[in-house]
Amino acid sequence: MHFKCFYYIYILEKQKPHWEIGVKMTDRNNSILLPGSMFESKGGWISDPQFMEVMKSSELLAHGLGKPVQDACTSFHVKSAADYHVWVRTKNWTSWWTDRPGPGKFILLFDGQAVETVFGSGSPEWHWQSGGIVHLKDGYHRLTVHDLDGFDARFDAVLLTTAEGHPGDIEILRKSLLDLPPKPEFKGRYDFVVVGGGVAGMCAAISAARLGNKVAIVQDRKVFGGNNSSEVRVGLGGRLNIGKFPSLGYLLNEFGPARKGNARPADIYEDDKKYEAIKAEDNITMFIGYRVTSVEKDGERLISSVIATNVDDYREIRIEGSLFADCTGDATLGVLAGASWAMGREARSVYGEPSAPESADGITLGASIQWYSETREAPVAFPDIDWGLPIDEQTVQNARRGQWYWEVGMRDDMISEAEKIRDYGMYVAYSNWSYLKNHSRFRDEVANEEFAWLSYYAGKRESRRLFGAHVLTENDLRNFVEYPDGCVSTSWYIDDHEPDPDNAARFKDPWLSRGRLTPLDYYPIPYRCLYNRDIDNMFMAGRDISVSHLALGTVRVMRTCAMEGEVIGMAADVCCSNSCLPGDIYPGHFDELKALMTKGAGDPGKPYLQTYTLIDTTAERSENC
Numbered sequence: 001m002h003f004k005c006f007y008y009i010y011i012l013e014k015q016k017p018h019w020e021i022g023v024k025m026t027d028r029n030n031s032i033l034l035p036g037s038m039f040e041s042k043g044g045w046i047s048d049p050q051f052m053e054v055m056k057s058s059e060l061l062a063h064g065l066g067k068p069v070q071d072a073c074t075s076f077h078v079k080s081a082a083d084y085h086v087w088v089r090t091k092n093w094t095s096w097w098t099d100r101p102g103p104g105k106f107i108l109l110f111d112g113q114a115v116e117t118v119f120g121s122g123s124p125e126w127h128w129q130s131g132g133i134v135h136l137k138d139g140y141h142r143l144t145v146h147d148l149d150g151f152d153a154r155f156d157a158v159l160l161t162t163a164e165g166h167p168g169d170i171e172i173l174r175k176s177l178l179d180l181p182p183k184p185e186f187k188g189r190y191d192f193v194v195v196g197g198g199v200a201g202m203c204a205a206i207s208a209a210r211l212g213n214k215v216a217i218v219q220d221r222k223v224f225g226g227n228n229s230s231e232v233r234v235g236l237g238g239r240l241n242i243g244k245f246p247s248l249g250y251l252l253n254e255f256g257p258a259r260k261g262n263a264r265p266a267d268i269y270e271d272d273k274k275y276e277a278i279k280a281e282d283n284i285t286m287f288i289g290y291r292v293t294s295v296e297k298d299g300e301r302l303i304s305s306v307i308a309t310n311v312d313d314y315r316e317i318r319i320e321g322s323l324f325a326d327c328t329g330d331a332t333l334g335v336l337a338g339a340s341w342a343m344g345r346e347a348r349s350v351y352g353e354p355s356a357p358e359s360a361d362g363i364t365l366g367a368s369i370q371w372y373s374e375t376r377e378a379p380v381a382f383p384d385i386d387w388g389l390p391i392d393e394q395t396v397q398n399a400r401r402g403q404w405y406w407e408v409g410m411r412d413d414m415i416s417e418a419e420k421i422r423d424y425g426m427y428v429a430y431s432n433w434s435y436l437k438n439h440s441r442f443r444d445e446v447a448n449e450e451f452a453w454l455s456y457y458a459g460k461r462e463s464r465r466l467f468g469a470h471v472l473t474e475n476d477l478r479n480f481v482e483y484p485d486g487c488v489s490t491s492w493y494i495d496d497h498e499p500d501p502d503n504a505a506r507f508k509d510p511w512l513s514r515g516r517l518t519p520l521d522y523y524p525i526p527y528r529c530l531y532n533r534d535i536d537n538m539f540m541a542g543r544d545i546s547v548s549h550l551a552l553g554t555v556r557v558m559r560t561c562a563m564e565g566e567v568i569g570m571a572a573d574v575c576c577s578n579s580c581l582p583g584d585i586y587p588g589h590f591d592e593l594k595a596l597m598t599k600g601a602g603d604p605g606k607p608y609l610q611t612y613t614l615i616d617t618t619a620e621r622s623e624n625c
């Protein structure tokens with residue numbers, strides 16, 4: 001049992017706790033809601049908000065790579081002794097793909113006494129699983145959640161209630177049972193509010209702040225960097241300091257990692273350097289661990305504020321602004337504001353692109369759940385699982401690293417099925433590794449290899465794209481159609497992915513991909529792709545800018561995304577100086593933006609640390625890129 005839980009019980013006996021939520025009774029007499037993200041000690045469980053848009057909560061995940069994680073525990077107060085129904089919101093994550101009971105199982109203990117139910121069973125969708133009845137006396141109690149297998153058990157809340165019937169909607173329960181303020185807390189008014197703290201959002205915020213604007217940046221994860229953070233571990237691709245405005249890019253050089261590579265040890269991605277870069281800017285207020293969940297508008301076409309929800313305690317804040325930037329990757333801000341969007345491959349007839357399919361098919365670039373093993377001095381075991389994919393001698397991958405081409409979900413919906421896609425990525429990694437270690441002809445070779453890291457974060461390449469005043473297409477790129485508002489230069493080929501044909505022939509849901517590369521010159525992306533055509537005060541930077549599916553294949557690499565951010569930060573400054581909107585800059589104030597782009601927002605005097613990963617023009621699938 002975890003020491004921290006005893007400590008909290010002791011403290012709670014001394015003070016009146018905010019946890020005495022059992023007294024907040026509404027129509028559900030004697031109901032106590034215990035969200036996992038608010039547990040006093042999470043032990044080895046990870047609190048993860050990445051699927052909040054769909055499942056409405058942060059989940060606690062027991063990501064132990066096959067070794068049970070340390071218990072999570074919390075104390076709570078019961079006002080009057082009674083028999084309480086126990087409910088846990090959970091899912092059986094592997095039951096999409098196997099009829100076996102599968103992993104992801106856990107139990108609950110009240111004051112050290114286990115209830116009989118094993119949780120994590122039933123539907124693969126989020127549901128309330130009943131845990132029977134427990135008698136609780138009045139006073140303080142301790143709840144422990146004990147992981148049984150280390151294979152990604154999950155829950156988002158435990159409900160104890162004397163009411164009969166199904167618990168219902170988690171958001172309604174939170175509103176009625178947690179001590180949440182009735183209104184979002186006002187956190188100020190800003191010139192420029194950036195939503196999303198990947199490299200695009202970071203550059204947007206710093207660029208505007210250095211020009212004297214008051215900036216807020218809202219980031220749902222606890223680290224900056226998006227796919228380039230230690231959570232996802234994608235190396236920066238593309239080139240900086242090229243094209244018409246070669247000073248663009250010094251900014252990312254200031255905080256971009258000095259080393260390269262995908263799926264490497266955490267320190268390569270230098271999370272701290274990114275955090276310090278934002279912290280060093282006096283004009284930036286950061287809201288870390290807050291996810292933008294709704295917007296307020298002034299009429300149809302202007303955002304007036306964003307509402308962000310704390311990903312641990314669900315308290316809301318309100319941030320007002322004059323200008324906003326959607327740097328969420330998933331176009332979440334734009335979608336919340338009612339902007340139109342596209343997802344998946346367009347039909348050839350839409351933009352006349354020669355490489356587009358005849359009909360729209362919804363296929364996107366996939367998500368990768370990267371992983372690696374490490375060599376130990378002695379043999380290391382891995383569970384011989386009976387719930388995995390049917391891997392055999394023909395399909396087993398003798399791999400030590402799950403690189404970019406371990407790619408899933410291309411045929412699925414990258415938003416509504418995001419968790420299933422992430423789970424499938426983990427499922428294939430476990431399935432292959434288990435077969436490789438325990439049965440394959442390579443098992444002696446990998447005897448000393450330990451499965452050391454598997455991302456629990458779905459590294460996405462594509463989901464929703466927003467529309468700007470111009471939509472960049474394959475034709476613009478291949479015919480080098482140069483527009484007068486060209487700004488950030490691309491430096492990557494059109495790097496489209498498709499399921500690996502062999503893998504797709506053997507598995508219903510393919511999990512390996514291959515690249516299809518179309519060579520390109522460095523191309524200046526029009527400024528008009530970086531602001532929204534439906535929402536007048538909203539910019540975009542990153543993978544949700546105004547491009548076709550095919551054009552995304554070049555603009556999506558992170559050094560290009562970062563320079564887009566740098567430019568929209570400057571454009572926000574031009575808007576503030578002239579009291580105008582993003583759509584007024586071209587052509588009216590474009591010379592002012594040009595002057596800023598010529599200078600750049602970064603410091604050219606800083607050591608130049610970027611190690612370029614040039615595109616591999618053969619699209620070779622190598623563990624070492």
Ligand SMILES: Cc1cc2nc3c(=O)[nH]c(=O)nc-3n(C[C@H](O)[C@H](O)[C@H](O)COP(=O)(O)OP(=O)(O)OC[C@H]3O[C@@H](n4cnc5c(N)ncnc54)[C@H](O)[C@@H]3O)c2cc1C
Pocket residue numbers: 195196197198199200201218219220221224225226227228234235236237238262290291292293327328329330332333367368370403404458459460461541542543544556557558559561613
């Ligand atoms: C395996 C893999 C390999 C790749 N290879 C390369 C490569 O070699 N080189 C390269 O440069 N690129 C590569 N890419 C592509 C690249 O990583 C993405 O295109 C890029 O990260 C997109 O940047 P972004 O800033 O738009 O999104 P992200 O990096 O995803 O950043 C968006 C940020 O916004 C936050 N956010 C989202 N919604 C909200 C909200 N509502 N409120 C607050 N915050 C929010 C997210 O947590 C995230 O931190 C690869 C991608 C993958 C998955």
